[in-house]
């Protein structure tokens with residue numbers, strides 16, 4: 001488990017991170033979402049012990065990661081710019097990773113390179129940006145470390161490759177003691193792979209939640225109730241996050257399971273009613289508005305990229 005305990009980091013006059021608190025659970029995928037300059041790379045670099053926080057700490061399996069080679073050996077960090085040595089090929093990078101990571105699985109790496117139609121003998125400098133990112137992801141997966149931290153590594157891949165990488169990551173998770181952190185601009189990108197999402201904004205975590213939990217405990221109700229008294233009662237009974245009335249159609253975003261909301265609405269003799277799950281985007285917008293933030297622009301920006 002990685003615990004981020006009140007981490008602060010300042011660069012000259014810039015507050016890059018401001019009291020960040022979060023946890024990456026065992027055998028999980030943690031999505032770190034945020035726009036440019038939100039502090040994602042800084043947080044990842046602190047999480048893998050490359051830079052030291054000004055205050056606060058990052059504990060990996062109960063030990064401080066900074067200047068701790070034993071703990072750092074359990075982490076593989078893939079930076080947002082794929083860096084390879086001059087003249088490096090897939091084969092020579094494999095040799096390098098074998099030195100760095102004792103559990104690096106060379107056989108698997110070459111097998112995956114072949115499946116992705118990446119020539120292991122070709123110079124990586126001649127690969128496209130997306131192909132370089134594929135090689136980097138495969139190196140990271142085959143490194144055999146307990147933790148893999150990916151800084152926007154998914155963002156340069158085409159949709160097919162993204163899906164392929166996601167299924168490889170999911171396969172790894174089911175086989176071994178493995179956790180992944182993926183930083184991305186795109187909320188939608190992470191929706192179908194992450195167990196947990198942390199939303200980073202201007203150096204602070206605005207929201208950090210389990211996806212299943214979020215989706216299970218908040219819903220959108222659309223209904224038409226003729227009797228205004230019953231409509232009022234419904235709004236009092238439900239744990240309302242937001243509501244809107246257009247003509248006779250009442251739309252409510254409320255906390256609660258689908259079953260709980262259905263029970264409340266059925267007692268009010270609705271002319272029409274339906275309870276729908278929220279998209280991740282809708283959940284983030286409503287949750288952050290409740291917390292007093294007008295996050296729509298940030299979320300939409302993150303979704304568009």
Ligand SMILES: Nc1ncnc2c1ncn2[C@@H]1O[C@H](COP(=O)(O)OP(=O)(O)OP(=O)(O)O)[C@@H](O)[C@H]1O
Pocket residue numbers: 011012014015016034035036037038039040041042043
């Ligand atoms: N070495 C540094 N020196 C000075 N300022 C820095 C340094 N590294 C990061 N910063 C500043 O810290 C803030 C957070 O930067 P960071 O790279 O962590 O954001 P990010 O969320 O990864 O952004 P992006 O999505 O654009 O990569 C920015 O304002 C950035 O200018």
